[in-house]
Amino acid sequence: MLLLTRNLKRLAAVTLTAISFNWSSLQAQPPATLPAPEALKPAPAPTPVLKLQDALHFALENNPALASQRKQRGIAVARVVIAEQYPFNPVAENRIQGASGPESAGVSNNLPIEQLLLWEVETRNQKQFRKEGANATLSRTEWEIAYFEQTLAIDVLRAYTLALYRQEKLKLLEENLRINERLVEDVRRLVGLGKLRSADLILAQTEVVDTQDLVGAGRETMVAARQDLNRVLGSVDGVFQLEGRLDSQAWNWESASEGLQETALNRRADLKARQMAVAEATANTKLTIANRYGNPIVGPVMTYDPSRAFSIGLQLNVPLPFANSKKGEILQSQAEQAQAAQLLRQAEFTVKQEVIASLARLAAAQKRLEQIEKRGLPTLGQAVQDIEKLFQAGEPGVDVLKVIDVRRKLLRARDNYLDALWSVRQSLIDVAAATGEPLVEPKKPEEKKP
Known part of the structure; x- marks a missing residue:
């Protein structure tokens, strides 16, 4: 800390000496004249x-x-x-129907369901x-x-x-x-x-x-x-x-x-x-x-019929290009x-x-x-x-x-x-x-x- 203080004092002394030298040199010179207004204009950029x-x-x-x-x-x-x-995205198809009929028809499920998940391949x-x-x-x-x-x-x-x-x-x-x-x-x-x-x-x-x-x-x-x-x-x-x-x-x-x-x-x-x-x-x-012949459509099929019978299988739809090939x-x-x-x-x-x-x-x-x-x-x-x-x-x-x-x-x-x-x-x-x-x-x- 003491060394830092000494350095700061030395720097301040040198700065003051330089300022006094510059001031004395300025006093010895004649006063500068102001430039003409044209000289104050910035030079045009090249x-x-x-x-x-x-x-x-x-x-x-x-x-x-x-x-x-x-x-x-x-x-x-x-x-x-x-x-x-x-x-192509898969297509989910759900069918819910109402079932009713005489007792001889054996209707035990009033809401039969059929579900299909089909995809064109x-x-x-x-x-x-x-x-x-x-x-x-x-x-x-x-x-x-x-x-x-x-x-x-x-x-x-x-x-x-x-x-x-x-x-x-x-x-x-x-x-x-x-x-x-x-x-x-x-x-x-x-x-x-x-x-x-x-x-x-x-x-x-x-x-x-x-x-x-x-x-x-x-x-x-x-x-x-x-x-x-x-x-x-x-x-x-x-x-x-x-x-x-x-x-x-x-x-x-x-x-x-x-x-x-x-x-x-x-x-x-x-x-x-x-x-x-x-x-x-x-x-x-x-x-x-x-x-030219189209694409088949396949997917699983699940049904739940009015008699409460549950079945599952596979559905395949194949186009028949007879009219347009x-x-x-x-x-x-x-x-x-x-x-x-x-x-x-x-x-x-x-x-x-x-x-x-x-x-x-x-x-x-x-x-x-x-x-x-x-x-x-x-x-x-x-x-x-x-x-x-x-x-x-x-x-x-x-x-x-x-x-x-x-x-x-x-x-x-x-x-x-x-x-x-x-x-x-x-x-x-x-x-x-x-x-x-x-x-x-x-x-x-x-x-x-x-």
Whole structure:
């Protein structure tokens, strides 16, 4: 206790010394001025950056359509529980009657009783068929949910790529606007030097006005693209910055056509759902055939008659399917089974077509992109530099109209370049959708070794 008291006193002394030191240092400094009202305002929070991977995770967790689709699994699970339960309950039948008659009838019991306990019994393995059908329904529902998730991921990829594409287009228009504004300043300076006419200045100014309208239209389309992205994300008014690039590595997918077809047949969730639909229809057909003759009803019977005689026995009711042997129901279930099998074959054929078509579009898009990269942009970029040098040097015959025309062609080429990048990205997304593998960054398929 004494040691604790000494420590507390020592701590208090050190604290008082520090307070007096700080007070003396404050007295030596000049009085601080109050900050301006603007400085008291909190700094605006930075806009969050939305990466593609984060967008996919957010959509899979918050999209309301996907959330409602996932509730279908609960219904399918309930059907499995129903299938595992026995469908019939025993029936207890009690008959109490009043008995009377002449003495010669020998009525000694005025309340004869008859009691029956009957139960319909399945004898053709119907429970197993019901369980097979219910489990197939559950698997089909889970694969349908997985396909909905794959489709949603593809929609997110498309919406994110479109928003990024519109963002890059807007940046290009804004850059062109700044270039045209600098062109106006250059033309105004040259007009002041007497090298150009006032008509050239008017032409440059009208080009700025025209570009401003294009920038406004670009902002409008970008806002629409962001709203589409919010819709697939499951967000009402999300504010974010997009992070990513449109360009991608060029690959030769044509040699991997067969491998991608096999991948699609193994990974497409809708194909798995079709397969489970065939299993479900097969189980339903077996159940319909098993129920064609009905089920017997058995149970014990006890009677206590008017003469006080007590008897007990067994009752058996057997249906006689002469009038209706369920031929129509069996034909219907068999037709549904054949239809499910045909739909599966149709889906497999469609998947192979989608893979081939997406690869063809990808090859065409990459060819166009390569042409713009190697020929269009370098040629027009050099042409703009040359025409601007001639214009600044006051070359005879090089007026503002020629400079604007060459710049427009370069702008169109850069715009076409963005279109080509977007087409390649869309084609890659088509490949991902066809193969059932919505990759964030598409990977090059492994080449077969010779």
